[in-house]
Structures are given as structure tokens and as C-alpha cells.
Amino acid sequence: QVHLVESGGGLVQAGGSLRLSCAASGRTFDNYAMGWFRQVPGKEREFVAAISSSGAITYYADSVKGRFTISRDNAKNFVYLQMDSLKPEDTAVYYCAAEPRIGRPRPSISAYDYWGQGTQVTVSS
Numbered sequence: 641q642v643h644l645v646e647s648g649g650g651l652v653q654a655g656g657s658l659r660l661s662c663a664a665s666g667r668t669f670d671n672y673a674m675g676w677f678r679q680v681p682g683k684e685r686e687f688v689a690a691i692s693s694s695g696a697i698t699y700y701a702d703s704v705k706g707r708f709t710i711s712r713d714n715a716k717n718f719v720y721l722q723m724d725s726l727k728p729e730d731t732a733v734y735y736c737a738a739e740p741r742i743g744r745p746r747p748s749i750s751a752y753d754y755w756g757q758g759t760q761v762t763v764s765s
Contacts, residue, residue, distance in 0.1 A: 642666045642738045642754040649734060649759030652726055656763070660721040662736030662756060670694070670714040673745040675752055676721045678732035678761075685735070689721060690745035697744050704730075726763045733758040 643665040652658050660676070675690040689710040690699045698710050709722040719736060737752035739745070 642669070642672060644736045644738060644754055644756035646734065646736045646756040646759040649761045651762045651764065654726060654728055654763055654765050656726050657722070657724045658726065658761060660723065660734055660736075660759060660761070662719045662721075664717045664719070664736075664738065666717070669717040671740060671742065672738040673741040673743075674710075674712060674719040675737045675739065675745060675747070676710060676719075677735045677737060677749060677752075678730075679735065679758075680732045685749055687747040687749070688734070690747060691719065692745050693742050699745055699747060701747070723761070726761075728763045728765045731761060731763050733760050 645663045648660040676688040677685050678688050679685040687701050691710045695712045707725045712719040735758045736756040738754040739752045
């Protein structure tokens with residue numbers, strides 16, 4: 641069982657930066673691949689980024705590649721999403737998710753068993 645709590649969302653101007661954090665409970669955090677997803681009202685939740693259990697492998701959606709960076713600190717049970725060069729179309733509720741998996745992370749929503757409550761990111765033009 642993993643409990644996830646996101647933080648760090650807010651309002652930022654286009655071109656600005658935000659860093660989202662996700663705190664995970666449990667003693668086996670380093671057995672989980674972690675992902676970030678986002679959702680806009682009326683649209684399906686979409687994949688943003690994922691990181692393997694060790695942190696060695698990362699995977700990004702094309703829409704955020706080169707602007708966002710996912711990382712994790714297994715000693716502190718945290719995963720982060722550094723978001724730079726933000727655009728208005730990045731506005732969404734961002735969710736952290738965990739999948740009990742060793743190896744390459746997966747971009748599929750259905751692969752993840754545990755989800756946080758979400759944090760709102762709003763990018764103004």
C-alpha cells in the first residue's frame with residue numbers, strides 16, 4: 641500500500657517554472673515506478689512523465705520533453721516534477737501515481753495502482 645500526496649502547484653505566468661513534489665508513504669518506495677499525469681476538465685487524464693524504481697530510466701510525453709524533468713529521492717520517499725518554460729496548455733490538475741514495478745516505467749494510466757489527490761497548475765498567458 642502506498643499513500644501519495646502532491647504539492648507545489650499554483651499560478652505562474654507563461655515561461656515560468658514550478659516544481660511539483662509527491663510524498664509517498666510506505667517502506668518499499670524503491671520498488672515502485674512513479675509517474676506524473678495531468679487532467680483538464682472534460683478531457684481524459686494524460687501521461688506526462690515516468691521514472692523507474694531506481695531512477696535510472698525516465699520517459700516523457702512528447703508535449704513536455706525538453707521542458708519537464710522527473711526525478712526521485714528514494715531515501716526521502718519523494719518524486720518531483722520540475723516544469724520549466726511553462727505554457728498555458730500545461731494548465732491542468734497534476735497527479736502523482738505509483739506502480740509496483742522494477743524496470744522500465746510505463747506511460748499507461750491503467751498500469752498504476754495508487755494515485756494522489758492532485759494539485760492544480762495554472763499557467764497564465
